[in-house]
Amino acid sequence: MKDKIHPEYKEVNVRCACGYTFKTRSTMGHDFQVDICSNCHPFYTGKQKYVDTAGRVEKFQKKFGSEYFKKPAEKSAKK
Secondary structure (H helix, E strand, O other), X not given: OOOOOOOXXXXXXXXXXXXXXXXXXXXXXXXXXXXXXXXXXXXXXXXXXXXXXXXHHHHHHHHHOHHHHOOHHHHXXXX
16 A cells, blocks of 8 residues: 555544434544434334325325326226
């Protein structure tokens, strides 16, 4: 390996949105924040967090109606 071409690998503090903090090493050289960590991620905790998507399916069905889901043969036979 060549000398003096690699960035410094410093210890930094990482702060999650849930409030959990931990130390790691990084070439960034400064503390940083993350949105999700192993302490609050559903895969590691086994708890499911639901994202607010209510109304999207209803909005789609209202816009396109039930005709959208029928096969082309059913659509032509109905008319």
